[in-house]
Amino acid sequence: MLSSAPPASPGLGAGTSTSLAQFQALELAWSRLKSGSPPPPAPPFVVTDPSLPPADGRVHDVAVAGGTLGIVYALSLLSSSPELDVCVIEAAPRIAGREQEWNVSDGELATVLEVLERARALLPAGGTPARAVVTTRFPGCRAGFKNEETAGPLLADPASNSYFPADPSEPSGVGYECFVPAVLNVGVSPANLLAECRDLFLSLGGALREGKRIREVRSPPAGKEATPLLVALSDSSPPADGGAPAADELRARLLLDCMGNASPLVRQVRASLGERPDGICVVVGTCASGYDPERNGSGDIIYTNRPIKSDADSGSLQYFWESFPVSTTPGDPGVGGSGKKTTYMFAYLDADGYRPSLTDIFEDYWKELTVFQKAMSVRKNAPFQPDPTFVNRLLAVNFEAMNELGPSVMMPFMQDVVRPGGLLKALLGTFAKDPAFTPQIILHVGLPNLVDWLGHVAAMFLYAAASKLSEGEGGYAGSAKERFLRQTQLDAWKYGSGEDFKFD
Numbered sequence: 164m165l166s167s168a169p170p171a172s173p174g175l176g177a178g179t180s181t182s183l184a185q186f187q188a189l190e191l192a193w194s195r196l197k198s199g200s201p202p203p204p205a206p207p208f209v210v211t212d213p214s215l216p217p218a219d220g221r222v223h224d225v226a227v228a229g230g231t232l233g234i235v236y237a238l239s240l241l242s243s244s245p246e247l248d249v250c251v252i253e254a255a256p257r258i259a260g261r262e263q264e265w266n267v268s269d270g271e272l273a274t275v276l277e278v279l280e281r282a283r284a285l286l287p288a289g290g291t292p293a294r295a296v297v298t299t300r301f302p303g304c305r306a307g308f309k310n311e312e313t314a315g316p317l318l319a320d321p322a323s324n325s326y327f328p329a330d331p332s333e334p335s336g337v338g339y340e341c342f343v344p345a346v347l348n349v350g351v352s353p354a355n356l357l358a359e360c361r362d363l364f365l366s367l368g369g370a371l372r373e374g375k376r377i378r379e380v381r382s383p384p385a386g387k388e389a390t391p392l393l394v395a396l397s398d399s400s401p402p403a404d405g406g407a408p409a410a411d412e413l414r415a416r417l418l419l420d421c422m423g424n425a426s427p428l429v430r431q432v433r434a435s436l437g438e439r440p441d442g443i444c445v446v447v448g449t450c451a452s453g454y455d456p457e458r459n460g461s462g463d464i465i466y467t468n469r470p471i472k473s474d475a476d477s478g479s480l481q482y483f484w485e486s487f488p489v490s491t492t493p494g495d496p497g498v499g500g501s502g503k504k505t506t507y508m509f510a511y512l513d514a515d516g517y518r519p520s521l522t523d524i525f526e527d528y529w530k531e532l533t534v535f536q537k538a539m540s541v542r543k544n545a546p547f548q549p550d551p552t553f554v555n556r557l558l559a560v561n562f563e564a565m566n567e568l569g570p571s572v573m574m575p576f577m578q579d580v581v582r583p584g585g586l587l588k589a590l591l592g593t594f595a596k597d598p599a600f601t602p603q604i605i606l607h608v609g610l611p612n613l614v615d616w617l618g619h620v621a622a623m624f625l626y627a628a629a630s631k632l633s634e635g636e637g638g639y640a641g642s643a644k645e646r647f648l649r650q651t652q653l654d655a656w657k658y659g660s661g662e663d664f665k666f667d
């Protein structure tokens with residue numbers, strides 16, 4: 164099936180690897196990671212060069228490395244400080260992102276729309292064509308944690324929609340479902356958004372180097388910071404005669420890494436620490452048409468309908484599902500979808516050698532596609548093997564508690580922002596609903612991990628307090644460097660405690 168997949172999109176960002184060859188390359192990387200063998204050595208990306216000469220030509224204030232979300236950052240910089248000389252370097256022949264929509268929430272989209280608006284305000288009206296950035300909009304998503312698929316949605320029957328229904332005559336232990344409005348319910352066209360940003364960026368005088376891969380960055384030694392960085396580039400595609408790609412370079416005062424999760428800069432830092440990830444999230448999925456449009460009017464943000472799957476060879480996995488309608492009519496929510504849907508199945512697991520291959524997980528995907536399911540990490544040799552319903556019971560009760568606590572707890576959580584107050588309320592609510600489960604959770608997590616985690620929670624409370632106390636702090640005295648360091652401290656407190664989350 165993969166060999167007949169449509170050709171990959173012209174962009175190179177995350178989610179553009181849709182061909183069989185790219186899948187096989189990913190399989191190889193996964194099997195190397197599981198085997199514990201270090202990745203093939205790569206030349207260092209950033210090197211300190213004591214003999215770096217001063218620049219004798221144009222020096223960009225900021226070089227943005229990578230132009231998927233990088234072009235949005237670059238436009239934001241240029242539209243708020245038009246005097247800056249900003250250059251974006253993108254390895255793909257043209258900034259394009261992926262073909263498939265990005266799902267975001269309105270709050271996240273608003274940040275990007277503000278940037279577009281600010282940029283347009285600096286240009287003569289009608290200078291660049293406005294494109295449809297939002298190509299899909301639907302009311303929201305279902306979250307559900309069930310040990311088996313039910314004949315109909317549990318939501319339709321409030322009396323039995325609980326892991327522990329009040330009526331003892333009802334079957335218990337099936338699960339819980341809730342509907343979370345306005346989360347990941349906006350489908351953004353990467354092609355349209357990035358084309359819009361690209362046009363505006365160029366109109367504001369930004370510099371763009373497409374089809375150029377950054378090979379290396381040479382930086383001056385300490386004490387010579389005034390010497391600009393040297394960013395060495397090469398053409399992404401080798402010349403037709405098979406010779407070496409043409410080399411090129413530019414100078415910049417600052418390099419902003421927007422090269423995504425495959426960033427060679429991050430890879431260098433990780434390699435220097437000698438660390439391998441202790442947990443990963445494997446995602447497989449498809450975007451397909453042919454679904455019933457009448458039943459394609461909302462999404463699934465996290466959904467299970469199976470207990471933990473145990474296998475003697477590949478350990479235990481809890482599969483989760485996520486799905487979003489695609490290309491529904493913007494501004495016409497709830498009238499049913501287009502019949503097109505993005506569907507992912509994912510599992511959280513450690514990267515131990517016995518874990519299944521991506522091909523095996525994809526095989527499970529095809530088998531389970533009609534019976535949505537999602538996976539969480541359960542170690543093969545853990546001293547305590549939980550009940551197969553462990554994950555569903557934990558999440559069903561936890562979501563039931565969060566849903567009852569309301570949007571102030573649910574909404575930040577669903578948008579990956581952890582706030583200590585909300586976390587504490589959700590934990591207490593979960594404990595109150597299912598106190599007998601707490602010993603099992605502690606046994607599964609392990610006391611050392613629990614103590615370590617509680618330390619992080621305590622730190623989040625301290626960060627939240629520090630962020631509140633420093634609110635409105637202005638006019639911090641000191642050199643530019645001291646002011647910058649102070650600002651990074653304020654940011655750490657704010658973002659580290661979820662204080663950046665904007666409630667509607």
Ligand SMILES: Cc1cc2nc3c(=O)[nH]c(=O)nc-3n(C[C@H](O)[C@H](O)[C@H](O)COP(=O)(O)OP(=O)(O)OC[C@H]3O[C@@H](n4cnc5c(N)ncnc54)[C@H](O)[C@@H]3O)c2cc1C
Nearest residue numbers: 175176177178229231232253254255265266376377422423
């Ligand atoms: C399957 C999947 C589904 C996802 N779905 C969503 C979603 O629905 N909504 C959402 O918000 N997010 C989603 N994401 C997250 C997604 O990764 C980001 O939203 C987005 O792609 C991140 O953009 P980025 O620019 O940070 O990184 P990337 O998309 O990885 O882009 C990095 C860019 O850097 C360039 N680059 C890399 N190395 C170099 C180099 N040496 N020189 C020059 N250029 C270089 C690449 O060509 C690329 O354009 C999904 C990710 C995956 C994998």
